[in-house]
Amino acid sequence: xxxxxxxxxxxxxxxxxxxxxxxxxxxxxxxxxxxxxxxxxxxxxxxxxxxxxxxxxxxxxxxxxxxxxxxxxxxxxxxxxxxxxx
Numbered sequence: 001x002x003x004x005x006x007x008x009x010x011x012x013x014x015x016x017x018x019x020x021x022x023x024x025x026x027x028x029x030x031x032x033x034x035x036x037x038x039x040x041x042x043x044x045x046x047x048x049x050x051x052x053x054x055x056x057x058x059x060x061x062x063x064x065x066x067x068x069x070x071x072x073x074x075x076x077x078x079x080x081x082x083x084x085x086x
Contacts, residue, residue, distance in 0.1 A: 001077060009077075010069035011058040017069075018055055028055035 029035070032047040044053045054065055 009073045013069045013072055014058040026050050026052045
């Protein structure tokens, strides 16, 4: 499987995860309602219990976080391949 396909699928997995988390009331630190004008902002700091530091576009995530999505994609593709052989 090409890296381009893995990256495209990983981005789609991340987007689906993000949508689900948003439906549960989570948001990125950048969109935290407790963040006030003038506060020192850190993209990867939790400001409240509903902040999630991975709620950013896939392209903006650090490589170690992107790897979670890649592992998911590779695992699903591997299992689909096994199921197709049965």
